[in-house]
Amino acid sequence: MKKRPNPFDPLRIKAQMQVDRAPAPETDTHTPEQLLHELRVHQVELEMQNESLRQTQLELEESRDRYVDLYDFAPIGYLSLDAVGLITDMNLTSATLLGGERRKLLRRLFSMQVAAADRKRWHQFFINMLKMDDAQICELSLKRHEGTTFPVQINCKRLSHSAEPQFRIAFFDITERKRTDDELRLAAIVFEAQEGMIVTDANAVILRVNHAFTQLTGYSPGEAVGNTPAMLHSGRQDQAFYQQLWRTLKQEHRWQGEIWNKHKNGKIFAEWLTISEVGSLDGKMVRYVGTFSDITHNKEADAEIHRLAYYDALTGLPNRRLLYDRLGQALAASKRRGHHGAVLFLDLDNFKILNDTRGHDVGDLMLVEVARRLGDAMREGDTIARLGGDEFVVLLEDLSQDEREAVIQAGLVGEKIHEITQASYLIRDIEYTGTTSIGISLFCGNEVSVDDLMKHADLAMYQAKKDGRNSLRFFDPAIQAALSEYSTLEGQLRHALERQQLQLHYQIQVNTAGQAIGAEALLRWVHPERGMTTPDQFISLAEETGLILPIGLWVLNTACAQIKAWSRHAVTRDLNLAINVSSFSFASRVLWSR
Numbered sequence: 001m002k003k004r005p006n007p008f009d010p011l012r013i014k015a016q017m018q019v020d021r022a023p024a025p026e027t028d029t030h031t032p033e034q035l036l037h038e039l040r041v042h043q044v045e046l047e048m049q050n051e052s053l054r055q056t057q058l059e060l061e062e063s064r065d066r067y068v069d070l071y072d073f074a075p076i077g078y079l080s081l082d083a084v085g086l087i088t089d090m091n092l093t094s095a096t097l098l099g100g101e102r103r104k105l106l107r108r109l110f111s112m113q114v115a116a117a118d119r120k121r122w123h124q125f126f127i128n129m130l131k132m133d134d135a136q137i138c139e140l141s142l143k144r145h146e147g148t149t150f151p152v153q154i155n156c157k158r159l160s161h162s163a164e165p166q167f168r169i170a171f172f173d174i175t176e177r178k179r180t181d182d183e184l185r186l187a188a189i190v191f192e193a194q195e196g197m198i199v200t201d202a203n204a205v206i207l208r209v210n211h212a213f214t215q216l217t218g219y220s221p222g223e224a225v226g227n228t229p230a231m232l233h234s235g236r237q238d239q240a241f242y243q244q245l246w247r248t249l250k251q252e253h254r255w256q257g258e259i260w261n262k263h264k265n266g267k268i269f270a271e272w273l274t275i276s277e278v279g280s281l282d283g284k285m286v287r288y289v290g291t292f293s294d295i296t297h298n299k300e301a302d303a304e305i306h307r308l309a310y311y312d313a314l315t316g317l318p319n320r321r322l323l324y325d326r327l328g329q330a331l332a333a334s335k336r337r338g339h340h341g342a343v344l345f346l347d348l349d350n351f352k353i354l355n356d357t358r359g360h361d362v363g364d365l366m367l368v369e370v371a372r373r374l375g376d377a378m379r380e381g382d383t384i385a386r387l388g389g390d391e392f393v394v395l396l397e398d399l400s401q402d403e404r405e406a407v408i409q410a411g412l413v414g415e416k417i418h419e420i421t422q423a424s425y426l427i428r429d430i431e432y433t434g435t436t437s438i439g440i441s442l443f444c445g446n447e448v449s450v451d452d453l454m455k456h457a458d459l460a461m462y463q464a465k466k467d468g469r470n471s472l473r474f475f476d477p478a479i480q481a482a483l484s485e486y487s488t489l490e491g492q493l494r495h496a497l498e499r500q501q502l503q504l505h506y507q508i509q510v511n512t513a514g515q516a517i518g519a520e521a522l523l524r525w526v527h528p529e530r531g532m533t534t535p536d537q538f539i540s541l542a543e544e545t546g547l548i549l550p551i552g553l554w555v556l557n558t559a560c561a562q563i564k565a566w567s568r569h570a571v572t573r574d575l576n577l578a579i580n581v582s583s584f585s586f587a588s589r590v591l592w593s594r
């Protein structure tokens with residue numbers, strides 16, 4: 001049915017007004033002119049309608065373009081899926097995220113874009129979506145065109161207005177979020193590591209502690225948070241220590257070291273602590289993160305290693321190594337202060353007899369008792385060491401600056417040692433007595449080396465033994481000189497035989513009638529420096545060193561060879577030859593066996 005013009009239509013009114021403004025034909029209203037006028041009004045109205053439609057069309061197109069633009073370039077991917085999961089529509093962002101061309105992705109199953117590992121999960125999710133009206137969220141990995149995958153969060157909504165199920169999917173890349181999550185998870189795991197951890201604000205107020213902190217200190221997070229680490233102070237470190245710690249932390253943003261802290265139960269423990277300053281990116285926020293571990297066991301182990309290395313296991317006294325250290329320090333201190341010091345070298349007399357007759361364990365108890373007595377008798381600053389066996393050393397420092405006085409002081413200590421070591425010992429209910437030989441060597445400054453000082457004291461002790469034991473001798477440089485000569489001569493005598501420096505001289509013996517009846521063989525050492533040396537200068541040395549035996553043998557062999565040579569001549573055939581045999585050689589089986 002043809003639509004009749006509505007006289008109140010705004011366009012028609014406008015058209016009417018436009019036509020009315022034109023000069024009206026001077027005709028009757030029902031004339032053809034009138035009709036023509038009516039037609040012109042219609043025509044204008046139609047033109048205006050056309051213009052209005054064109055405008056609306058333009059606006060619509062602009063609006064559509066705007067929405068298409070918003071849709072295509074939204075920062076997240078939009079997809080439409082049909083009831084079987086085919087992609088029916090998608091924005092450009094989706095195609096970009098999936099790394100493909102939109103036209104190629106359309107009409108493909110969305111599941112083909114899901115990473116193989118998540119495909120089963122996607123199917124389950126899609127089946128659920130078919131049954132539900134609510135929007136659902138899931139996270140899975142999508143596959144890019146070139147095969148790589150990336151994690152996304154998917155928001156899926158079933159469109160309610162369509163009869164056939166249709167779905168609108170919005171998805172976005174969550175790689176960054178996942179990385180942050182992973183890092184946070186990692187940080188959380190690290191935070192709950194074996195080491196105690198504590199996070200404070202810039203004023204050292206505790207914000208967080210971990211489980212290990214509670215285990216190591218006994219304080220729960222509730223007790224620690226809001227407090228400061230001062231709650232752990234043991235009192236072993238003074239104010240200056242903590243001031244230095246904070247100074248370092250402020251300057252270097254890090255501090256590391258050992259610290260003694262107190263457990264909630266009162267026990268003091270050693271920890272190795274690292275404090276790091278952590279600032280926010282804008283530099284406004286400062287946190288301190290402290291990590292620590294209990295090193296009490298390490299310290300105990302260190303102490304044990306130190307004890308084994310520097311102390312005698314039987315008596316607990318410093319051993320030779322520690323004594324030498326202390327001697328070095330004592331010499332340096334003596335040089336600085338100008339005071340004398342003394343080394344007293346002690347050796348128990350005839351200790352071997354006790355050991356052999358009563359057993360090693362009784363000997364041990366005796367040594368422990370001697371150590372105890374020395375410890376009780378000496379001053380705090382004196383060092384008492386056991387060198388091994390039955391040898392002890394007492395190091396005295398800060399004796400007088402005057403040598404004579406220092407000698408008297410050291411001598412008095414020596415006497416005291418004599419007294420205390422002579423007092424009877426009750427070991428396993430049996431009473432023993434013992435004496436000690438003591439050698440003393442004084443020092444002032446560090447001209448004499450530690451080794452020489454010990455040698456001097458040892459030498460003096462040897463002298464005390466030689467002089468009948470149970471006595472005390474000071475080191476005498478004259479003795480030292482004699483000893484040096486002795487050892488040089490010993491070395492030379494050892495080589496005298498092989499270097500053919502020994503000679504036998506024959507002194508003819510005559511009877512009262514003046515006739516030769518024999519000869520006496522006299523031994524001579526043609527010393528390279530001393531020249532002809534008589535036995536009185538080297539026989540006792542030969543006896544002490546055992547060299548008397550090879551020398552005695554040589555004398556015997558040489559004398560026998562001489563007799564043999566004489567036997568070949570009528571003049572000498574009947575001569576007797578006398579040789580001097582040392583009592584050592586005389587007692588030797590070797591000699592008699594020859």
Ligand SMILES: Nc1nc2c(ncn2[C@@H]2O[C@H](COP(=O)(O)OP(=O)(O)OP(=O)(O)O)[C@@H](O)[C@H]2O)c(=O)[nH]1
Nearest residue numbers: 347348349350351352353355360363364388389390
């Ligand atoms: N019980 C015990 N004896 C030890 C230990 N170390 C060494 N000895 C013994 O200590 C004795 C040391 O003896 P010496 O000093 O050589 O001889 P001595 O009998 O004391 O004679 P003089 O020193 O000349 O008076 C030896 O018998 C060693 O075997 C030890 O740790 N415990």
